Amino acid sequence: MRINKLDNVEINLADGHKYAAQDIAAGENIIKYGSPIGHATVPIAKGEHVHTHNVKTNLAGNLEYTYSYKDYGIQPVDSALTFMGYRRENGDVGIRNEVWIVNTVGCVNKIAERLSALTGARSFPHPFGCSQLGDDQRTTQLILRGMVNHPNAGGVLVLGLGCENNNIALFKEILGEYDPKRVKFLNCQDHDDEIAAGVALIEELQAYAATFRRQPIPLARLRIGLKCGGSDGYSGISANPLVGCLSDRVIACGGSCVLTEVPEMFGAEHLLMERCVSREVFDKTVALINDFKDYYTRHNQVIYENPSPGNKAGGITTLEEKSLGCVQKGGLCPVVDVLDYGDTLTKNGLSLLNGPGNDIVAITNLMAAGVHLILFTTGRGTPIGGAVPTVKIATNHDLAVRKANWIDFDASPVLGEKSMDAVTDDLLTYVLSVASGEETKNEQNGYREISIFKDGVTL
Numbered sequence: 001m002r003i004n005k006l007d008n009v010e011i012n013l014a015d016g017h018k019y020a021a022q023d024i025a026a027g028e029n030i031i032k033y034g035s036p037i038g039h040a041t042v043p044i045a046k047g048e049h050v051h052t053h054n055v056k057t058n059l060a061g062n063l064e065y066t067y068s069y070k071d072y073g074i075q076p077v078d079s080a081l082t083f084m085g086y087r088r089e090n091g092d093v094g095i096r097n098e099v100w101i102v103n104t105v106g107c108v109n110k111i112a113e114r115l116s117a118l119t120g121a122r123s124f125p126h127p128f129g130c131s132q133l134g135d136d137q138r139t140t141q142l143i144l145r146g147m148v149n150h151p152n153a154g155g156v157l158v159l160g161l162g163c164e165n166n167n168i169a170l171f172k173e174i175l176g177e178y179d180p181k182r183v184k185f186l187n188c189q190d191h192d193d194e195i196a197a198g199v200a201l202i203e204e205l206q207a208y209a210a211t212f213r214r215q216p217i218p219l220a221r222l223r224i225g226l227k228c229g230g231s232d233g234y235s236g237i238s239a240n241p242l243v244g245c246l247s248d249r250v251i252a253c254g255g256s257c258v259l260t261e262v263p264e265m266f267g268a269e270h271l272l273m274e275r276c277v278s279r280e281v282f283d284k285t286v287a288l289i290n291d292f293k294d295y296y297t298r299h300n301q302v303i304y305e306n307p308s309p310g311n312k313a314g315g316i317t318t319l320e321e322k323s324l325g326c327v328q329k330g331g332l333c334p335v336v337d338v339l340d341y342g343d344t345l346t347k348n349g350l351s352l353l354n355g356p357g358n359d360i361v362a363i364t365n366l367m368a369a370g371v372h373l374i375l376f377t378t379g380r381g382t383p384i385g386g387a388v389p390t391v392k393i394a395t396n397h398d399l400a401v402r403k404a405n406w407i408d409f410d411a412s413p414v415l416g417e418k419s420m421d422a423v424t425d426d427l428l429t430y431v432l433s434v435a436s437g438e439e440t441k442n443e444q445n446g447y448r449e450i451s452i453f454k455d456g457v458t459l
Contacts (some may be wrong), residue, residue, distance in 0.1 A: 004034035016233025105129030142342020146368025154209025162189030220254030225366030232379025233315025236325025267320030385442025
């Protein structure tokens with residue numbers, strides 16, 4: 001299979017790996033998806049396997065870019081599609097009606113777990129909230145603020161210890177206005193029996209959450225996070241383009257999607273920059289890319305230390321190849337905004353979100369930005385799940401069958417069995433069912449994690 005007419009490699013659909021479609025000279029670029037993914041380190045004969053043994057990345061340091069907008073013609077459409085969601089008192093919309101326990105500090109993780117076991121409220125352990133300084137503490141506070149404000153939670157107990165840097169009094173300054181019926185606070189050091197006090201508060205929150213009922217909500221109100229992990233050679237030709245088509249469909253109907261994993265934009269950032277709706281958004285995207293490269297070099301790391309061993313085993317050779325496949329999840333709609341850690345999604349359309357490719361950090365960042373659910377493509381398989389429903393989309397049929405306890409949707413029919421439009425229809429139907437209450441595999445299994453980005457010292 002040759003993906004683009006400009007490519008000088010073909011994909012073997014039996015294993016997802018690349019093979020030379022013509023003789024390639026040493027130093028000549030390897031072209032896949034119509035763009036360079038690196039260069040040949042030795043002469044490669046037609047039909048020869050093209051991979052890490054004979055290809056090297058072209059990536060280097062920061063680059064300069066020129067803004068030139070390209071419109072791919074995705075037109076708005078009127079849609080009668082709806083999902084059954086919850087309208088909150090502040091006008092927001094949720095697709096779940098859970099009670100969450102949000103810890104200000106890792107010291108109370110086990111107390112939160114006990115409260116969860118006793119009440120059914122959801123707890124999300126993390127190690128941070130104390131012994132942090134500057135930007136690290138600020139990032140922790142912003143991510144937790146996004147969690148407290150998330151509309152999938154009908155009620156939230158903010159659980160603190162009492163002596164931590166991120167104590168409840170300080171966190172309230174970051175949190176700002178809140179509804180005391182929906183958000184309650186507990187400092188464990190202030191109570192002789194913090195378990196009894198916590199159970200009583202959670203029962204109040206559960207009673208409040210029970211006042212909400214599902215009702216029809218327009219598709220335009222849906223916010224979707226886009227993520228991949230454990231990618232393989234099929235990712236860029238099945239699951240990722242499928243999610244891109246779904247993204248375009250949702251955005252055309254007025255909805256919102258968020259693409260993250262900045263290092264997995266390296267080598268493909270030009271495809272996002274040419275779709276930025278304004279010079280301001282373009283400049284933010286340039287800063288997003290170059291600032292993350294600076295983060296690597298500040299820690300004396302090369303920017304191309306990726307793909308992972310699993311990615312390579314699956315047929316991905318360089319970071320450019322991984323990135324060109326990764327960004328396809330964002331479809332072809334214009335890029336309307338760039339978000340930083342802890343920013344809340346406010347614009348309809350496609351937004352970019354700062355953060356690394358690490359799976360748990362990325363899904364936590366997406367949740368904190370306010371997405372209702374995450375579409376997570378994978379070719380190798382992963383059980384991971386976030387605080388919001390995390391839909392696992394298999395790039396190949398073998399994975400979908402073998403790991404049916406992890407996988408929610410099989411994208412492999414786009415490789416020849418069904419048209420892309422038909423499988424997009426199927427995926428949209430499934431997404432709307434999840435938004436209406438159908439549990440994903442991560443929810444059924446109880447696999448829900450958070451992890452907060454850290455880039456500084458620990459006291």
